Amino acid sequence: MSSNSESSSRIDPSFVPLMRSLALELAIYGPLVTLYFFIVLRTANDWLTSLYSTSSTAFALVSVILIVGQGAMLEMLTSWLLRRFGLRY
């Protein structure tokens, strides 16, 4: 019993709220990222393919924008949603 309470007192107090916050964030972020991917795939697939063969400069710029968008924009959107609803740890 005492060892149990000892080990539970050793757990970082930030662990549970941080994990809860991460799980919640991933529950929002994961579907957003997947949705973004399918939207790009559905709407820009042909356009990207033709851009690839016609203009390498435009393709390079669009590629960077798309990956940065998926990385940064959606993460910011998730953070904003969590803050908006007061769910961020």
Add this chain to the structure above:
Amino acid sequence: MLFPISQVVINPLLLAIIGFVVGVLGGFFGVGGGFLAGPLMFWTGVPINFVVGTDLAHMTGKSIVAARRHRALGQVDLRLGTLMIFGTIPGIEVGAQLIERFEAIGNVEEVVGLSYVFILTSIGLFTAWESLRAIRIKRTDQLQVREVLGIQKLAYRSRLLRIPPLIRLRVSGVEEVSVWVILFVGALTGVLAGFLGVGGGFLRMPLLVYLIGVPTHVAVGTDLFEIMISAGFGTLTHALKGNVDILIALTMHTGAAIGAQVGAVMTRYFSGPIIRFLFSFLPLIAALLVLLRIAGLAGG
């Protein structure tokens, strides 16, 4: 699913899973993970000319996510990361020039491969030895701190180099260090990255810890900040050469973005020496993979 840019059919779930695994490693160790993602992408059927560029593209997105998460945890030294870039970019160019020189002489594949194996094995063994020493010190002295170094000499000596300008790295807890030491670390990792064709995370993370005295957690976060910029630059140059399949990169990133966040948060619950000990296996695995490839080449 058909990826029309590279003209290959690959299961997108498989790419997302690879992204997730590499993302966890990247977020936790502060590496790009190209040593693992590259061979795995090739194995799934991504054409070899698209492997490096596409990997860099997904690495850019993943590093943004992981670096932002590390920053929220107070584990990114922006001043250090920004200064290092000024050493890294010319360093990459010097490394690339070296490759061209060796290409002119011949046997570039073997020279680069063997240098890669030697450097990564040295880093892996040294980090393993040092981190085990640090873990022992932490246990023996019952230190309740996140960071202990098994070897203090290198960071101590680098601080004796008082060539102005000297700066303070507040986030890293470094009171005074010469800007030249930071530029040297950036340049050295840049040269090796350009020469060996790797992102440089393998080299930068230990150098930040041992040479500048940055705590492991901050070294991981700052390294990701650096990877974000160098991989972004690499994506642009590879895309200009037509070596990026952005749809494959976006697919991989769906998994990598989640993995990177998990990896970054995990660092909070491990001490510096434990992270370094686990990290020491990565360069050794990478060296083994290259050794196998060289053995394959030698065997024809």
